[in-house]
Amino acid sequence: MENIGMEHGFIILFGLTMLYLASTSRIISHIRVLTVQGILLFLICFLGHNDAPLLDLTFLTVETLAVKAIVIPWFLYRILKKTHENRDDEANIPHFYCLVVSSVILLGCFLASNYYISSMKNISHIYFGIAAATVIISLWLITIKHKIVSNVIEFITMENGIFLMSLSVAKEMPILVNLGVLLDVFIAVYILGLFVKEIKKEFKDLEVSNLSGLKDYSE
Amino acid sequence: MIDNVIKFLMIFPVAAGILMLLTRKKAFDDFMLFLYGILHFVSSCYLVFFVGKESLKTQYGASFGDLNANVAGGQYFALDSLNSVFLIILSFVFLMVIIYNIGYSRYLPNLKPVLNANCANKNICLYQLMIVAFVWAMTGAILCTDLGIAWVLVEATTLSSAYLIYFNRTKNSIEAAWKYVFMCSIGIALAFVGIIFLNIASGNVNSLNFSELQAAAKSFDPLWLKLAFVFILFGFGTKMGLAPVHFWLPDAHSESPSPISALLSATLLNSAFLVILRVFNILNAAEHSFYGRVMLAVAGFLSLFVTAVFIYHIKNYKRMLAYSSIENMGILAIGTALGGVGYLAVILHLVGHSLAKASFFLTSGNVLEIYETKNVKSVKGLMKADKKTGWLWLLSFLGICAFPTSILFISEFLIIKTMISKGQYMLCACFALLLTVIIYGMARVVIKMTFREVSDEKREMVDDNRKKITPSMYLPQVVMLVIVFVLGVYIPDCLNDIIQGAYKVLLGAM
Numbered sequence: 001m002e003n004i005g006m007e008h009g010f011i012i013l014f015g016l017t018m019l020y021l022a023s024t025s026r027i028i029s030h031i032r033v034l035t036v037q038g039i040l041l042f043l044i045c046f047l048g049h050n051d052a053p054l055l056d057l058t059f060l061t062v063e064t065l066a067v068k069a070i071v072i073p074w075f076l077y078r079i080l081k082k083t084h085e086n087r088d089d090e091a092n093i094p095h096f097y098c099l100v101v102s103s104v105i106l107l108g109c110f111l112a113s114n115y116y117i118s119s120m121k122n123i124s125h126i127y128f129g130i131a132a133a134t135v136i137i138s139l140w141l142i143t144i145k146h147k148i149v150s151n152v153i154e155f156i157t158m159e160n161g162i163f164l165m166s167l168s169v170a171k172e173m174p175i176l177v178n179l180g181v182l183l184d185v186f187i188a189v190y191i192l193g194l195f196v197k198e199i200k201k202e203f204k205d206l207e208v209s210n211l212s213g214l215k216d217y218s219e
Numbered sequence: 220m221i222d223n224v225i226k227f228l229m230i231f232p233v234a235a236g237i238l239m240l241l242t243r244k245k246a247f248d249d250f251m252l253f254l255y256g257i258l259h260f261v262s263s264c265y266l267v268f269f270v271g272k273e274s275l276k277t278q279y280g281a282s283f284g285d286l287n288a289n290v291a292g293g294q295y296f297a298l299d300s301l302n303s304v305f306l307i308i309l310s311f312v313f314l315m316v317i318i319y320n321i322g323y324s325r326y327l328p329n330l331k332p333v334l335n336a337n338c339a340n341k342n343i344c345l346y347q348l349m350i351v352a353f354v355w356a357m358t359g360a361i362l363c364t365d366l367g368i369a370w371v372l373v374e375a376t377t378l379s380s381a382y383l384i385y386f387n388r389t390k391n392s393i394e395a396a397w398k399y400v401f402m403c404s405i406g407i408a409l410a411f412v413g414i415i416f417l418n419i420a421s422g423n424v425n426s427l428n429f430s431e432l433q434a435a436a437k438s439f440d441p442l443w444l445k446l447a448f449v450f451i452l453f454g455f456g457t458k459m460g461l462a463p464v465h466f467w468l469p470d471a472h473s474e475s476p477s478p479i480s481a482l483l484s485a486t487l488l489n490s491a492f493l494v495i496l497r498v499f500n501i502l503n504a505a506e507h508s509f510y511g512r513v514m515l516a517v518a519g520f521l522s523l524f525v526t527a528v529f530i531y532h533i534k535n536y537k538r539m540l541a542y543s544s545i546e547n548m549g550i551l552a553i554g555t556a557l558g559g560v561g562y563l564a565v566i567l568h569l570v571g572h573s574l575a576k577a578s579f580f581l582t583s584g585n586v587l588e589i590y591e592t593k594n595v596k597s598v599k600g601l602m603k604a605d606k607k608t609g610w611l612w613l614l615s616f617l618g619i620c621a622f623p624t625s626i627l628f629i630s631e632f633l634i635i636k637t638m639i640s641k642g643q644y645m646l647c648a649c650f651a652l653l654l655t656v657i658i659y660g661m662a663r664v665v666i667k668m669t670f671r672e673v674s675d676e677k678r679e680m681v682d683d684n685r686k687k688i689t690p691s692m693y694l695p696q697v698v699m700l701v702i703v704f705v706l707g708v709y710i711p712d713c714l715n716d717i718i719q720g721a722y723k724v725l726l727g728a729m
Contacts, residue, residue, distance in 0.1 A: 139405070142405075151401065155401070162412055165412065165415050169418055169419055195385075195397050195400065199393055199397065202393055211398065212394075213391055214394055214398075214469075216529050216534070
């Protein structure tokens, strides 16, 4: 039973990392958040699912630790070094309000999942609430940030949230789907990374507003 | 036997891809791509028209199209009455695109002078390789029997086609590819949330196999099932190009090379639609279809509305075709929402739209080749510049705007008839009005481009460029248009069996 308590602590920490993400503007700290999230997910997997078959458990834990905590942050860090984009401080909304809105989303999801989901036997409501909040906060941050690298980072936090959500269902998802999530994240980051490089080559900086040439009602 | 052919369809492209990666010679890649196109078509025909049909009949002792007797093949990839139609469309369009590509890839317009010959060669090799990967992923997404695998393969189509969209290496193509990858990845991620919800809804059924889910659908939790459908509709709907999540589509279709636009529009959108249809079937089997129908109808009408608004002042003719794809996906969604005879209309529309739109996009490649611009205002006198391209352009337009005897006339007529018979007069009026606006918008552009005289300053360039167009860049469109217009008056028995089979699957779930 001790493990369950610890695992829940990690999940709450995971939720807090989203608040940190919403309130900072330096991209390097966003990448650090990704590493922390990867490690937290690894711990959650390891502590929360140690009754799963050995092969599944090994795969899940190794996947989360290697890909989410090491490979992806390292890859993004390299991009960051090449592009010299350190800050994303021109978000549409000041950081303070970002923090407030994210907190409200987190609280709302937490309450909603406590209220609606706690009656369902096979879903853990803490998992589910935080996962839903992560997905919503990430989607919201994507819409307000101005740098392309930030968008990629928020895309990955969204994938992390979805991963947490799939853990919240007590039933196992088929391993193939896990494999799919891994493939998805890995290749998406790879491709997005390549695009960031190409965009940098083509345009002066990595502002999203550069990518608005294609439209129907111009002039 | 079926199992072996399906395995062949899934394994051959992987082997071919590895060989292409190793050799990296344009001539070899051309050959492999062509071989893949032919083998894909032959094995699909063999599967659908011969063994598949017979096997489905004898193996289960039931008529083709019986809901409970519709799977033949392996555990993860199988042929059934519903995906037969999709497979044969994919195969045929792919073959046509490959034929067109023979002429097209000689003068790939995008190879900028800055690229040296070696680099250009490498790019073309990668282009051919990515087409193989793209078609492989679509074939898998169509044939698979498991929602999880379908999800993975639809994501794989995004990744493989991203390179193809980016192929021209201009600022615009990078923007289009970025939007495409980013939006579709988010869409597909949300679809995964839908899959998780479906998993929650399914209670004790620990599987994502479509037929198992459908069989157990009645015991599902209604709230989670409906939630799952919303997420899956919007997730895969992003890929299918339904409004309001269609924004990537006009950019990606207009910026990619024309054969790729044809593949995207005529086959990729269908594969995503198949997944939505299958999940809709589950919802139907659980007797919560009303909710799904409302969602589909809203998305469908919104797609028509968006198209009508944007197509009216369109400046880029490839974007016009892309908006027309959104419109047709909307019609498919509306047909599904109506049910009954609407399902038959959906299947017919699917066949007709894929062929007519592929032909339209391929012809737009010819126009682009001749005039070197996508701007509507700069293209005048197509008929004078190149008579064959001019006629193909006009006929493709007539095909897509459901001019009789195009098969699209039958499908749209059936949809309107279903609306009237169900007493949905307001919907019917909206539908007809929006279609009229769209057809007017398109007709204006097509007629402006086709007739009048070529302007003097362009005459020399046009005469030069006309020589680039080889016979293989006319033939596929002619074949597809002939089929579109013949199907409106006569559907051969073998094809009719498949269409009826798919229709029965959709009806059976009611």
